[in-house]
Amino acid sequence: MHIAILTFEGYNELDSIIALGVLNRIKGDDWQVTIATPTPKVTSMNGVVIEQMTTLEEACDADAVIVGSGIATREVVEDPAIMGVLRRLDPSRQLVAVQCSGALVLARLGLLADVPACTDLTTKPWVVAAGVDVLDQPFFARDNVATAGGCLASPYLAAWMITRLVGAEAAEDALQYVAPVGEKREYIDRAWRNVSPYLPAPAPALI
């Protein structure tokens, strides 16, 4: 199971790294979470240089993909080399989730055509201009496409992804670990309030 977090030059650290931290609470040889970049290194909007763990090409083959956010997403969606690769993203065979301005990438790929989306308040006008209905809430998902708005909505997105790939109990354990001491139940309950409405209904019991 490979989850790739697409991370571009000028990336927002919170929008790539929080999901990575929560997703890595799942342990096992068959669980790999990577930072996927277009170049061997990328520098964040605040000067944090991180090294590539996977290429964008490899990321397109992942079981799940998160498109991170940053100050240069509007340049990313105009970059034919990057967008040419990302055209291989396909929610019919993988989970595709985006954080904040990552919604612009999905909009440009035509993957938000009939799906409302969450994004951050700075990106909102650009996503609206791309013809997408933007919601005033932290998380939304339909089928295999999820969007989150506001950096600290990342744990919701990670919880949705773990639930879809492993199960609700594993997601709850991951949230339990990262939540503040003394506030763990409150954090988990709030995450479920945001995520549960967008999970597939359990299969009905056979009578």
Add this chain to the structure above:
Amino acid sequence: MHIAILTFEGYNELDSIIALGVLNRIKGDDWQVTIATPTPKVTSMNGVVIEQMTTLEEACDADAVIVGSGIATREVVEDPAIMGVLRRLDPSRQLVAVQCSGALVLARLGLLADVPACTDLTTKPWVVAAGVDVLDQPFFARDNVATAGGCLASPYLAAWMITRLVGAEAAEDALQYVAPVGEKREYIDRAWRNVSPYLPAPAPALI
């Protein structure tokens, strides 16, 4: 104003990067937030390689220091080269804050002698064994020393630091930016509930 986030081999990404992201909401030439490492690069507990922005020596001269967390903090406190440098940390002239297992570093430096502390549940037995009273809450500060427990308590620690260095309004703006869309007021109120009791009392008005 320089804030250095001490980040060691095996670091927990959330415990260094969330504070960095929130602190960087303050803009200006006189505001610098750096990742301080003992080596030119460090690799996280989940394989994320980041580059040094400052040395530990330079970090000791910072206006404020955050000691990050990780899977190797027990090795860090046994490393004479690292601890020899960190002995220069001095809460009488700088803010010193720690996240999760960073509390072990402060305990070893003798900076938690009469101060209770917050830490994560995994590290708790080690901090207790170091003779420190560990609290079941996400954040505690006394004078210039602050501790936080649970990765997602990082925004509380960052809000405390911004309030001390810049002011409460700047801290609230930073939290406003990073909080989930649709939950911003709730996040900010909870942060203040955790942080306010540990801020210095405002100077009484002169009659």
